[in-house]
Amino acid sequence: MPSASPDTRPDDTFESVIRFDGVGMRYGRGPEVLQDITFDLPRGSFQFLTGPSGAGKTSLLKLIYLAQRPSRGLIWHFGRDSSKLHRRELPDIRRRIGMVFQDFRTLDHLSVFENVALPLRVAGRKRKEYADDVAELIHWVGLGDKMDAQPQTLSGGEQQRVAIARAVVGQPELLVADEPTGNVDPAMARRLLRLFTELNRLGTTVLIATHDITLVRSLDVPIMSLADGRLNTGRRKASA
């Protein structure tokens, strides 16, 4: 990575979607849960983020989708130094990131359809323009007959698929998924992984946090592994 002030470059030519440089993070006045995290997510890459429970995977993703600020170090989003972002600019960055939360974060007073369509709606898109695409996506994740259901009436795996559909509906430049297959059977997990690789093939950068070893082994892609808040990068050969 060249060191010449990357935050002044135009986004489109910037090869790094997300870049961490010496990042540390703590909650409130607690201990640092992330230390000296430095890595790059090149545009168009597909990577896993693994590590034992409590290692800091979710915390790292929070930094990526701008729900937390680092307590030290620098983070660039699409070539912009995030410490210099104005609050007004956060929504634009977030719209370029599709996020699958470990706890789904679906809205229980809205139907499955409304939940999936949410990113398009808040971006000001016309319902007529997106209704069919949203419905088709919901079918694709196998929830066609649950379109009008409330998320809390769905199984964990079904809710997870709602969360995934919502993350990808806006065709984000970066898809970040926190344990996206934690609640589904292996067949559905493969199907969802295919959705991610398909999106990646179409140009979306993908980062998946998981401790599902079979999932990690099913693809030959770079792996970042967190342990005790520190990062190791490597690559594990499929079925190694």
Next chain:
Amino acid sequence: MSEERLPPTAPEKSAPLLPADSGRDRPLFAVAAILVFLACLAALGARGAWTVSDGWIADLSGRMTVQIMPVDGRDAEADAAEAAALAEALPGVRRAVAGTRAEAEALLEPWLGGEGLPADLPVPLLVDIELAAADPASADDLTAALDAAGIPHRVDDHARWSEAVVRTARLARLMALGLLALIAGAAAAVIAFAARASLAARQSVVDALHLVGAQDGYIARLFERRFFVLGIRAGIAGAFFAFAIALLVTYGGPGQSEGFIPVWSFSLWDGAVLLLAPVLAGLIAALSARLAVANDLRARW
């Protein structure tokens, strides 16, 4: 994405993004309606104070009163008649009417009883003078004319009173307007407080909206719209009750009233008050909710 069977239904209408919360909103509705009710009463009362004080001022400023002093050996009634004739002859006087002893006694009756006064008790007689609207005669003109005729008298041009009345009327108006401003301020504060509480209660919704890329303004507008509707509804209820009370006071109560009592008159002002109240309530609610939420959101990140 793969072509599978096409969706049977994408739901037709968008659901509201903020979950309804009637349990929390109902007390707020009541408070807002009561405030609008009070504001309407204050506005109608202000109109009452306006009308009444205008009447007082008009009554006082077009008139003078001459008191004919009873002096031993003089015929007060004759003096009064002469004074009336002299006054009427002056330029700037439209009419002068001499009061009789009987009228003077009638005026004193509330204080002295109805038995009739001893005939030899001297009673000052009054000459009521109505001034011309243009170029009215002054108290000095009148005094000069009566002095010249040697009639013992005192001229009262009501200046002392009309000053006091004008001052009182101005004060009454200011009080009415101040009351309105205070109630509007209280309404705005209550709504701002409620909007913040509402925002806090829907924190998870707001977080989710933020995380899928909603602007602060977008979220503030959701609250703004909700509180606008609440304000309009509460405004209609409050204005309706104020109308009912005013009708009751006007037609069921003591009838003609003065000052701050909100009587109904089918005037433009009264109609405007009741029609504008819900709109203003809606706007105040929308504005303060928007500012409160925007302020709250800005403090984050």
